[in-house]
Amino acid sequence: MDKIKVVITGANGLLGQYLIRDMAKAGFEVFATNRGASRLPEYEGLEYEYASIDIRDKEAVQQYLFDIRPGIVIHAAAIAQPDACELNKEECRDININATAYIIEAAEKLSARLIYVSTDFIFNGDGGPYREDDLPAPVNFYGESKLASEEIVQKSKTNWAIVRTILVYGTILSGTRSNVVTWVKDNLEKGNHIKVVNDQVRTPTYVEDLSKGIVLIAQQNAKGIFNISGKEVFTPYEMAAQVADYFGLDKSLMEKVTADTFTQPARRPLKTGFVIEKAEKELGYKPVSFKEGIQKMFK
Ligand SMILES: NC(=O)c1ccc[n+]([C@@H]2O[C@H](COP(=O)([O-])OP(=O)(O)OC[C@H]3O[C@@H](n4cnc5c(N)ncnc54)[C@H](OP(=O)(O)O)[C@@H]3O)[C@@H](O)[C@H]2O)c1
Structure with missing residues (x-):
């Protein structure tokens, strides 16, 4: 039987690098x-094709999809x-919303399935952990843009699935990129004093779990919205403390602060986190614990 063809956008990103490997596998x-x-790195024994496309270029992205x-x-x-x-709201609108519409338009014409990756930032953080059918209310433009895209996906005639995820951590396969685990480790190893928020909560997601969750959705032709994250609810301070404990680093360098200590351009939802029962029951999704995730990153 012929293999099913899958186009993956954002291939060079933290998630993309694992998804290319896991979908090929x-x-x-x-x-x-x-x-x-x-x-992308060389994946031993696995094949894929790479194309350079800016998804803001409607003609280019649609032609690419029609060709494949x-x-x-x-x-x-x-x-x-x-x-x-x-x-950069204009740029964000073009990439996070308008380009999704171009991709959906082509997917509809091709009767292709669409799996869209979304975020906990569509919620306001007043009532987490959230279930798939809770009411979105973003508090920043990123969240608004991802919610607008979700709505385009849901209104489309494609056979769609939406994967919502949270605070993804892991080792990027090719190149470096900081995330909660590497940021804490690097700073404490250098003896730097760090301020870590202790009034937000999240269910941090190990990147390989997220990638495997998406593979399960593709394999099972699963439809609808799925929360795909870790299972444990932590504040960033609690995550940092686990990193410090794991590597035997000095926790006295960590200062507990509240989120309003930082003035950031985008407001953050305070308490998110996901209930992942639906993914566990319907897909057989089983995430690792945060401690196991750290172990896997540095094994
Ligand atoms: N990371 C998280 O904690 C998190 C949490 C919730 C949801 N998500 C969602 O998960 C998805 C994957 O995130 P990630 O962590 O893998 O992000 P990432 O590492 O930033 O990857 C995103 C990729 O998209 C590419 N991209 C951006 N604009 C593009 C354009 N105009 N044309 C073509 N490619 C473009 C980027 O390329 P360049 O690097 O060259 O710009 C990058 O390789 C995103 O949809 C994100 O919203 C992530």
Whole structure:
């Protein structure tokens, strides 16, 4: 039987680099795309094709999809930094909203499935942990842009799934990128004093779990919204303390602060986190604990 073709946008990103590997491993024919040159590593024994496309270029992205005729499009490309979105709303609108509409339009014409990667930042943080059917109310432009995209996906005629995730951590396979774990480790190792927020909560997500969750959705042709995150609810301070404990680093360098200590361009929702029962029951999704995630990053 012919392999199902899958186009993955945002291939060079933290999630993308794992998703290319895991979808290829799962037997899909993988077409990776991102703007600029490939930053993907060599995956031993696995094949994929890479194309450089800026998804703001409607003609280019749609022509690419018409040429490949994928059975599934996984749309992970985005400006994923809330402050960057707040400071560059026009660019954020073009990438996070308008480009989704171009991709959906082509997916509809091709009768391709659409799997869209979204965020806990569509919620206001007053009532977490959230379930899939809780009411969104974003508090910053990034959240607004991702919610607007979710709405385009949900109104489309595609056979769609939306994967919502939270505070993704892990080792980027090719290149470096800071996340909660590496930021704490690097600073404490240098003896730097760090201020860590202790009044926000999240359910941090190990990147390999997120990638596997998306593979399960693709394999099972699962439809609708799925919360795909870790299971444990932590404040960033609690996460940092676990990192310090794991590496035997000096916790006295960590200062507990409240989120309003920082003046950031984008407001953050205070308490999010996800209830992941639906993914556990319907997909067989099983995330690692935060401690296991740290272990896997540094094994
Ligand atoms: N990371 C998290 O904690 C988190 C939490 C919740 C939801 N999410 C969602 O998960 C998805 C993946 O996030 P991630 O952590 O993998 O982010 P990431 O590492 O920033 O990856 C996003 C990728 O999208 C690419 N991209 C941006 N604009 C583009 C454009 N105009 N054309 C083509 N490619 C473009 C970026 O390329 P360049 O690097 O070249 O700009 C980057 O490789 C995003 O949709 C994000 O909103 C992430």
